[in-house]
Amino acid sequence: MQPYRDPQSGNMLISFVSPFYCEDILAGMLGIDVNFSYLVQYIDSIAVYENGRALLREASSGNIYNSEENSLESAANNPFTMASAPLHNGMTLELRAEYRDIQRNIHPMLTRIVLAFIVVSVFFIICTIIVTRKITAPLKKLTAAAKDIANGKENVDLTMDSDDEIGTLAKVLSNTYSKLIEYTKYVNALAYRDSLTGVKNRTAYDEAAKGMDGKIEGGETAFAVLVADINGLKQTNDRFGHDKGNELIVHATRNICDAFKHSPVFRIGGDEFVVIMEGRDFENRESLLSAMDEACRDDVITAGEGSIPVSVARGIAVFEPETDKGFADVFNRADREMYINKEAIKGLSV
Numbered sequence: 001m002q003p004y005r006d007p008q009s010g011n012m013l014i015s016f017v018s019p020f021y022c023e024d025i026l027a028g029m030l031g032i033d034v035n036f037s038y039l040v041q042y043i044d045s046i047a048v049y050e051n052g053r054a055l056l057r058e059a060s061s062g063n064i065y066n067s068e069e070n071s072l073e074s075a076a077n078n079p080f081t082m083a084s085a086p087l088h089n090g091m092t093l094e095l096r097a098e099y100r101d102i103q104r105n106i107h108p109m110l111t112r113i114v115l116a117f118i119v120v121s122v123f124f125i126i127c128t129i130i131v132t133r134k135i136t137a138p139l140k141k142l143t144a145a146a147k148d149i150a151n152g153k154e155n156v157d158l159t160m161d162s163d164d165e166i167g168t169l170a171k172v173l174s175n176t177y178s179k180l181i182e183y184t185k186y187v188n189a190l191a192y193r194d195s196l197t198g199v200k201n202r203t204a205y206d207e208a209a210k211g212m213d214g215k216i217e218g219g220e221t222a223f224a225v226l227v228a229d230i231n232g233l234k235q236t237n238d239r240f241g242h243d244k245g246n247e248l249i250v251h252a253t254r255n256i257c258d259a260f261k262h263s264p265v266f267r268i269g270g271d272e273f274v275v276i277m278e279g280r281d282f283e284n285r286e287s288l289l290s291a292m293d294e295a296c297r298d299d300v301i302t303a304g305e306g307s308i309p310v311s312v313a314r315g316i317a318v319f320e321p322e323t324d325k326g327f328a329d330v331f332n333r334a335d336r337e338m339y340i341n342k343e344a345i346k347g348l349s350v
Contacts, residue, residue, distance in 0.1 A: 056092075124142065199267050
């Protein structure tokens, strides 16, 4: 439930209600009222990097429960990225992080790692004069690994067979390098994610398209492309505002993702999505497409006293090695099929 003010205490409360059963028979309802300020204080305590914020929004209006307006205006002066998740009570939890905070620790950390490797390499180069040939080989390997890391190479091999000090050092450096790789992948994931829907964005799509062209050149050709476009998004924005338009986008995204669970979904425009199907989703593409259509037919969002249908026009195309020269050819055919479907939907609604 949405928070409400208790007329007796004057406090803002939020209620949770759950049925309980006895031998599969409804025995009653169990409810609990919680002071809403406790939830707001907990959200305020969430740390998102140095200058980030955790916000608790009302999904329908976009109102923020736990932040002062001037603090948000201050944060808006710096570029930021955000991730959001809908809650069961109609609210949305939103995490905002400034790009400068995300990027701040990457370069210093990489510099420290590279400097550490350089220091270690210089130290062991000096030691090679007096150490045995057994120690010389792992030293050369560590030096090569340091150069590879400094040059930005991935999958650098830091494994050592020895159990002496050099082997221990290699394990420590390997663990540090692994954590750096994980952190870098996490930051890159934020850069390739659409902040509203959580699916992959246009940048990720462009890279995926290049990857599919590589697969085509290598002979891996069993895939299909779905192009989907939300019907009526502009009219919804114009009539009910962008909050309702965003809600329509989120509903449509959920229906697409629920149908194609094993395929990457990309938001490449305001109302346009692309799904690249391989494997089981490719084999079951027709049934999954029907499931998406059915989910959209049954889905609506409320707008005042009325409702807005979640309508999606879609087109699908399968790669044909005899005629398709690259991924763009498959996408263009799917895009044409989507526009044909959109015109058919308009014809039915007239």
